[in-house]
Amino acid sequence: MTSSASSPSTSDKAVNSQRVQWHATDIGEVRSELSATGPLSAQAVGERLSEFGHNRLPEARRRGPLARLGNQLKNFLIYVLITAAVITAVLGHWVDTTVILAVVVIQTLVGFIQEGKAEQALSAIRHMLAPKAVVVREDGQKKIDAAELVPGDTVILEPGDRVPADLRLERCHNLKIEEAVLTGESEPVDKTTGSQPADAVLGDQLSMAFSGTMVATGTGRGVVVRTGENTEIGRISGLLQDTATLKTPLLEQIDRFARYLSIIIIVVGLAIFGGGLALSGLPVRELFMAVVGLTVAAIPEGLPAILTITLAIGVRRMATRHAVVRRMPVIETLGAVSVICSDKTGTLTRNEMMVTAAVMAGKRLDVEGEGYEPDGEIREGSDVVSESPLLDELARAAALCNDAHLERHEGTIRVAGDPMEGALKVFAQKAGFDAETDGREWPRTDEVPFDADYRFMATLNHDHHRHGVVYVKGAPERILEMCTGMVTDSGDTSSLDREAWTDAISELASEGLRVLALARRPADSSQNTLAVEDVEDGLELLGLVGLLDPPRQEAIQAIQDCHDAGIRVKMITGDHAMTASAIGARLGLKNTTRVMTGRELDQLGEDELRQVAGEVDIFARTSPEHKLRLVEALQALHGVVAMTGDGVNDAPALKRADVGIAMGVKGSEAAREAASMVLLDDNFASIARAVREGRTVYNNLKKAIAFMLPINGGESVSLITALLLGLSLPISALQILWVNLVGSVILAMTLAFEPSEPGVMRRPPRSRDEPLLAGFVVWRVAFVSVLFLIGIFAAWYWAMDQFSDESVARTLAVNTLVAMEVFYLFAVRYLDTASVTLRGVLGTPIVLLAVGAVILLQLLFTYLPFFHQIFGTAPLTLGALVFAGAAGVVVLLVLELETWLRKRLKPGLSSGSG
Ligand code: ATP
DSSP: OHHHHHOTTOOHHHHHHHHHHHHHSOHHHHHHHHHTTOSBOHHHHHHHHHHHOOSOOOBOOOOOHHHHHHHHTTOHHHHHHHHHHHHHHHTTOHHHHHHHHHHHHHHHHHHHHHHHHHHHHHHHHHHHTOOEEEEEETTEEEEEEGGGOOTTOEEEEOTTOBOOSEEEEEEEEEEEEEOHHHHOOOSOEEOOOSOOOTTOOGGGOTTEEOTTOEEEEEEEEEEEEEOGGGSHHHHHTOSBOOOOOOOOHHHHHHHHHHHHHHHHHHHHHHHHHHHHHHHSOOOHHHHHHHHHHHHHHHOOTHHHHHHHHHHHHHHHHHHHTTEEESSTHHHHHHTTOOEEEEOSTTTTBOOOOEEEEEEETTEEEEEOOOTTOSOOOEEETTEEOOOOHHHHHHHHHHHHSOOOEEEEETTEEEEESOHHHHHHHHHHHHTTOOTTTGGGGSOEEEEEOOOTTTOEEEEEEEOTTOOEEEEEEEOHHHHHHHEEEEEOTTSOEEEOOHHHHHHHHHHHHHTTOEEEEEEEEEEOTTOOOOOHHHHSSOEEEEEEEEEEOOBOHHHHHHHHHHHHTTOEEEEEOSSOHHHHHHHHHHHTOSOOSOEEEHHHHHHOOHHHHHHHHHHOOEEESOOHHHHHHHHHHHHHTTOOEEEEEOSGGGHHHHHHSSEEEEETTTOOHHHHHHOSEEETTOOHHHHHHHHHHHHHHHHHHHHHHHHHHHHHHHHHHHHHHHHHHTOOOSSOHHHHHHHIIIIIIIIHHHHTTOOOOTTTTSSOOOOTTOOSSSHHHHHHHHHHHHHHHHHHHHHHHHHHHHHOOHHHHHHHHHHHHHHHHHHHHHHHTOSSSOSOSHHHHHOOHHHHHHHHHHHHHHHHHHHOHHHHHHHOOOOOOHHHHHHHHHHHHHHHHHHHHHHHHHHHHSTTOOSOOO
16 A cells, blocks of 8 residues: 555556455555554645545536526426417517517526526535544644545544544444444444454444444544545445535425416416407407516516525525525524524633633642643642642643643644643643653553543553553532542542532632543553443542633624524533533523523423423533423424534434534534534624524515515506506517516516615514515515506506607606616615615615616617617607606605504514514
């Protein structure tokens, strides 16, 4: 392996045969060859990357541009238009045919471009969610994109990780891996490091961890032996499944609505055509074009495309604010969130920890210093503690029972691993124990990894003379239960005053410090393994440490914003009740006097739990199962619940929550996969921003619907009225095509870019089951359709009265309709507040740009002879243009009046905050 990997000249054939060989040989031998190289250097990684390629499965082929273009043609409106084009061509009306075909082309292109934009947004997200792996290389342990792994890399596995490549395991601690994706076996498989025969079937290869499988419990370490498509999963599936689409329940609802409406319209159209032929004396061509006009007028085919792009833009906006949406329907749900349950550490707090206090043998010590810098005194009162065997032992325990690494990077110290453990290493250093040098004297023989369910971690260490010791650190009340004695100042063992220690724990916790206890137990030189049972009893307590983890400043503001928006924020933490309460108070949570612990929750029945879940805001010493119960209780109280999580055991609660939010930085792959949203920065403030964005997107969807439907409504009611009353059509079929392209598409597109309304986070969340096509929107659509109908006929009759020319009257009717649309756009941008404000009039640049474009196009439509020929239009006088503009102003004023009246009549009434 080494020789082939380091010689870039190796031919493809040789590489392939090498790969085949890996599969066939006893992987154990390959492993020894691989690990003989030690951690890889950047150069070796580079060479192997170019030789073996990135560790990725080939992506399922994306739809090419042609397929996407073809998809546009599957639109119902396009069928109608193509039929109309064929019939007009047969009838020899070439101008009509050309215009209709031009419309087909434009409609297809617009849809094509919009869909392209939506796909771009999705693929950007896919990139952000790329799987990660923790690797040990020459420059230390770090988290990298799993795609960058090469054969020979050493990878660390933790619970909830997806195995990033095929690994030969070289260390396992209770490692169990779920291999259902490969073998169909649902029980997690116990892994070992022993060698297996080369012909063992997949499920029996216990010393291998296969790419794509999931670590259920325990930890491990292994060397990459196969990457990318050479992995077992690569051989089976060969392709990365990619199911992301922009479909949400709302979009499906609208799609269905558009389809049913289309069918109804076609039936009505055919009826009118048949009835007209039989009853009215209208010529076939005119009747046919009227029916085409009606069909085109009434079908809101552009709507799904506009909604898709609105969602895509929302998704992109959220991603720039560090919230990546994994399941599209969640964008709609976000706006309705009424309860957010958040973890504490790292989400509400900074997770930049520092040990500031320690208690040992009844003495309180204060630790000075800044961040992870190792400078700082340890004092008892004002005296610096210099000689203390007990402090030395406490420091040794803190440094050895620890998996973090401190690395100096461009002048600052970085922690690879858990920041809390990083802080403990710094503390040890301040006390004079250097983990890198002194630690080498005490190599680790075995360990019990930390588990949130039992809340401690233990290591077994032996020095070079085989003196053994077990160190344990964890939640203090848990460790206290496991201790039978304590170590005194002089290093002897004495009996334990539990009460005094409990008081000391409370004192540190009430200062908002996270408290850990450290304990030890001697071990035999012959002991080689460590199990939970070995440490559950008979420990000697060394002392307590208190760690400061200050609240995030921006989280305090975000919690306030959530409260203003009618959203209750709850903290669910694994930490001590008093620490949680002190931090909760600093964060500004509502109820910080009553804290519920996981143990208390266990005592409650379903009904009591519901009551408590509603009232209490701080839940401490909880385990992941409590999260699931709390989500269910809050949902039973009609809450729309957002829940954060990071561990593998958080997955059920994340799935159950209406909005499951995983932590992108410290979260496990299992949590990310169960979640509907991933926070790239683990920051609570990003949740509040995502809710705001969710509300905005929902409002914009509502605005797009409220804008588009009345245009279709107004046009089709006008045509039906004219046909039924035997009047001349106030707008011709071709003109309707024009209006729909100019009016609907250009103007409605701008709604997708609307920023949040100013009061969007000062309204209560909308109810979960509020349908979009109901209440206010239905009323608005009907009301505005009638306004448009009146405007169109008013323009027609006024122009006929003034100029006695049908072409002029139709041109004015079209201009009036477009002017009304433009003014209506301003009204629709603010659903609940007045639109005639400076901000409303100035609008966003894109709105002004769109309005400018529409005005320009209308001028061409009205004054360019070329358009006269095509659309049968005629130039208008200035007075007529003023009429059109005035009609628009009237629509805006009537809608302002309507908003005002609505608010006055029913002060609590709002269109919903989205
Ligand atoms: P949150 O749930 O808000 O993120 P948390 O990080 O405190 O809070 P857990 O990770 O479940 O929640 O930790 C629970 C408790 O277990 C901690 O309060 C601490 O006492 C103990 N603990 C956490 N990490 C370790 C560790 N690496 N080693 C030993 N004990 C730990």
